[in-house]
Amino acid sequence: MAKKQTFGKEAQEKKAAHRRMAKVIVAKKTDSNNYAYKEAIIDEDEVQNFIKENRD
Numbered sequence: 001m002a003k004k005q006t007f008g009k010e011a012q013e014k015k016a017a018h019r020r021m022a023k024v025i026v027a028k029k030t031d032s033n034n035y036a037y038k039e040a041i042i043d044e045d046e047v048q049n050f051i052k053e054n055r056d
Contacts, residue, residue, distance in 0.1 A: 020044040
């Protein structure tokens, strides 16, 4: 039995509801020469911006 396909506005609404997310971990060196990690789950499209903002 085949799945019923949807087209048009309904298909786009379903696609928008399933956002692709990415887990990003950024390491920073602290004053005491240890490393601290910042973890975030963000939209896949925003990964590069997040990394640029949180880089030393």
